[in-house]
Amino acid sequence: MMEEKHVFSILVDNEPGVLSRIAGLFSGRGFNIESLCVAETTDPLISRITLVTTGAPPIIEQIEKQLNKLINVIKVHDLTGKEFVHREMALIKVVAKAEHRAEILRTVDIFRCKVVDVGREHYTLEATGDEGKINAILSLLKPIGIKEIARTGIIALFRDPK
Amino acid sequence: MKLTGAQIMLKVLKEEGVDTIFGYPGGVVIDIYDELAKSDIRHILVRQEACAVHAADGYARAGNRVGVCLATSGPGATNTVTGIASAYMDSIPVVIFTGQVPTHLIGNDAFQEVDTVGITRPCTKHNYLVKRTEDLARVIKEAFYLAASGRPGPVLIDIPKDVSVNAIDYKAPKKVKLKTYNPTYNPNIKQVNKVVELIKKATNPVILSGGGVILSNASKELTQLARNTQTPVTSTLMGLGGFPASDPLWLGMIGMHGTYRANMSTGECDLLIGIGVRFDDRVTGRIDAFAPNAKIVHIDIDPTSIRKNIPVTAPVVGDCKVTLTLLNKLLKKEDLGDLKKKRKKWFAQIADWKSTAPLAYNQGDAVIKPQFVVEKLYELTKGDAIITTEVGQNQMWAAQYYHFDKPNRFITSGGLGCMGFGLPAAIGAQLACPDKLVVDVAGDGSIQMNIQEMATAVQCGLPVKVVILNNGYLGMVRQWQQLFFDKRYSETCLEHAPDFVKLAEAYGAVGLRATKPEEVVPILKEGLFSKDTVIMDFVVEKEECVYPMVPAGAAVTEMLLT
Numbered sequence A: 001m002m003e004e005k006h007v008f009s010i011l012v013d014n015e016p017g018v019l020s021r022i023a024g025l026f027s028g029r030g031f032n033i034e035s036l037c038v039a040e041t042t043d044p045l046i047s048r049i050t051l052v053t054t055g056a057p058p059i060i061e062q063i064e065k066q067l068n069k070l071i072n073v074i075k076v077h078d079l080t081g082k083e084f085v086h087r088e089m090a091l092i093k094v095v096a097k098a099e100h101r102a103e104i105l106r107t108v109d110i111f112r113c114k115v116v117d118v119g120r121e122h123y124t125l126e127a128t129g130d131e132g133k134i135n136a137i138l139s140l141l142k143p144i145g146i147k148e149i150a151r152t153g154i155i156a157l158f159r160d161p162k
Numbered sequence B: 001m002k003l004t005g006a007q008i009m010l011k012v013l014k015e016e017g018v019d020t021i022f023g024y025p026g027g028v029v030i031d032i033y034d035e036l037a038k039s040d041i042r043h044i045l046v047r048q049e050a051c052a053v054h055a056a057d058g059y060a061r062a063g064n065r066v067g068v069c070l071a072t073s074g075p076g077a078t079n080t081v082t083g084i085a086s087a088y089m090d091s092i093p094v095v096i097f098t099g100q101v102p103t104h105l106i107g108n109d110a111f112q113e114v115d116t117v118g119i120t121r122p123c124t125k126h127n128y129l130v131k132r133t134e135d136l137a138r139v140i141k142e143a144f145y146l147a148a149s150g151r152p153g154p155v156l157i158d159i160p161k162d163v164s165v166n167a168i169d170y171k172a173p174k175k176v177k178l179k180t181y182n183p184t185y186n187p188n189i190k191q192v193n194k195v196v197e198l199i200k201k202a203t204n205p206v207i208l209s210g211g212g213v214i215l216s217n218a219s220k221e222l223t224q225l226a227r228n229t230q231t232p233v234t235s236t237l238m239g240l241g242g243f244p245a246s247d248p249l250w251l252g253m254i255g256m257h258g259t260y261r262a263n264m265s266t267g268e269c270d271l272l273i274g275i276g277v278r279f280d281d282r283v284t285g286r287i288d289a290f291a292p293n294a295k296i297v298h299i300d301i302d303p304t305s306i307r308k309n310i311p312v313t314a315p316v317v318g319d320c321k322v323t324l325t326l327l328n329k330l331l332k333k334e335d336l337g338d339l340k341k342k343r344k345k346w347f348a349q350i351a352d353w354k355s356t357a358p359l360a361y362n363q364g365d366a367v368i369k370p371q372f373v374v375e376k377l378y379e380l381t382k383g384d385a386i387i388t389t390e391v392g393q394n395q396m397w398a399a400q401y402y403h404f405d406k407p408n409r410f411i412t413s414g415g416l417g418c419m420g421f422g423l424p425a426a427i428g429a430q431l432a433c434p435d436k437l438v439v440d441v442a443g444d445g446s447i448q449m450n451i452q453e454m455a456t457a458v459q460c461g462l463p464v465k466v467v468i469l470n471n472g473y474l475g476m477v478r479q480w481q482q483l484f485f486d487k488r489y490s491e492t493c494l495e496h497a498p499d500f501v502k503l504a505e506a507y508g509a510v511g512l513r514a515t516k517p518e519e520v521v522p523i524l525k526e527g528l529f530s531k532d533t534v535i536m537d538f539v540v541e542k543e544e545c546v547y548p549m550v551p552a553g554a555a556v557t558e559m560l561l562t
Helices: A018-028 A057-069 A098-110 A131-141 B005-015 B027-038 B049-063 B075-089 B116-123 B133-148 B161-165 B189-201 B211-215 B219-229 B260-268 B320-332 B339-356 B370-380 B393-401 B422-432 B453-459 B475-484 B500-506 B517-528
Strands: A004-013 A035-040 A046-055 A073-078 A084-095 A114-118 A122-129 A146-151 A155-158 B002-004 B020-023 B042-045 B067-071 B094-100 B126-129 B154-160 B167-169 B205-209 B233-235 B250-253 B271-275 B295-300 B314-317 B386-389 B438-443 B465-470 B510-514 B534-539
Touching (some): A004 A018, A004 A057, A004 A155, A018 A057, A046 A057, A084 A098, A084 A131, A098 A114, A098 A122, B005 B161, B020 B422, B027 B067, B027 B154, B042 B453, B049 B067, B049 B075, B049 B094, B049 B422, B075 B116, B094 B116, B094 B161, B116 B126, B116 B154, B133 B154, B133 B167, B189 B271, B189 B295, B189 B314, B205 B260, B219 B320, B250 B260, B250 B393, B370 B393, B370 B438, B393 B465, B393 B475, B422 B453, B422 B465, B465 B517, B500 B510, B500 B534, B510 B517
Parallel strands (some): B020 B042, B020 B067, B126 B154, B205 B233, B233 B250, B465 B534, B510 B534
Antiparallel strands (some): A004 A046, A004 A073, A084 A146, A084 A155, A114 A122
């Protein structure tokens, strides 16, 4: 069976140990976590976890059921196949020697990134977009020299009817 | 009213109807033990903490209620893990209390500190670290509710020392309400109607009943379904007793050591109705060859059990008892046709399988066959004893040759397969059912895993009986080595064993031994009908194997018969 990528949006009790219950479930049952984002919602008692995973359809079904079985999990949404918006942010520290600075700034312009830190030898860029866009930026900057990157993994929400 | 955490704990336990706790004291639970001494809740002092959980497990199963146990922090807590994992795999409602170092020391590698909640997270239904005395009553109430409802399971509560010592103004907690936990008891009627249609169409149906039938008290409803629809019944190890073994529709146990007719019938059936089962690998054998011609119905309260291992035609999420009651009601309105005629070929086929390869052994004059001991045990107890087992050959022979007509009579570590389970579980079962005869069918290997519990049994005046099928080997592994590893008996021969008769006596129990076939019945009679704790040591055929056997990775219909 074909492996599929799925984005789960999970509402959980905002309590110590909840993340480790989720992470433990994935490692204990041999499921994948590609990325994971956790933060409080407007209700401080509830957190939202956005989790990206891959697996064949029966595995995805198990993941959803197993998540629902955890006592601290309030709601599980599988966003895949539905209308949703998703974004990822990356901070990219690029080597910025004099001869490359103009090119880097052009790239920043094209991709609507921001320069958030400047040094004599580097720029740190903030890029936001879907995974494809982040990957495109990285592939353009790679030949110039990327010193470090930090990516958030994706966050996502359903699109409500207009 | 000011109450300490320990006082609150005992107060709530009383309210939950707890009358017995299995445990072992230690530094951080000393305040709880001090309150226990003043309470009328009975405390059973086990000799190792895993046994506190096993005993609570046996108590829960035999008595059909939540088992409770208590251990100290650190090594006390880590020792409980084996017992918790066993209860978790078999979905047994147990609440485990562990002590923890004081909250201000947590994370400091304090004396006897271990991250109990971290360690037990994957083997509990849920667990709690209680950080404030104010939360204790609510957490205990939640734990009992979680343990017993839905698919039952163990729930652990870790209590730091200061939480049990601090006194607070006690307010009774409200009724438990968990917004995120809402097990599905009532099945979707559309799905149940689908099952009705499948049953109407089937000519060769089989019911596979599991531990869920016993946990939800659905034996009566299962029996009614089977009889009304003339559907033969097999069961998993955990399901034994859910359907009466004396009924003509009974096929015997399924799986790796299932009967020939039970396993063959899954190969040939056109409808398989799984009820309260999870289609574990020891049941299904090779997955793609399991019930290849059958439509499969799967009824279970836990949605994760459904389609975890096998594809299903009609999944039904619901409590076994509720679902079967509804199913029986719907079937009553249906015309199932002339079932006698419809099943004639199917029953003839099953009868044929039964005569081809019945469960059998050959008892000669010289050496005791282990199966013979279990068969005589069955006859002498008229099938009405509570049987606990250890794990391995003893467990399989008990499952094959002791025939259970009623639920909650067979208590075994099915999922985890935990050696050393039987004796503490027997202690728990005996406490839950003081008037019943409780027998632990053991091997000479397994019994040594928790033999120290003899002291517990004798101290509490519990007349549990231990039947050791003593072959001098770790028999099941030896059997695999004989069949699949050219008889290289790597580390399975227990060359030195204690004298179990003397050992029984050393514990203040009665020890008996039989070495010849003609001694089996007299020794069983003497031991079983004694008022004391008794070990009966049966020196049996050393290299007897459990048959039928489905080799690992084979289809369940591919059995070794001898």
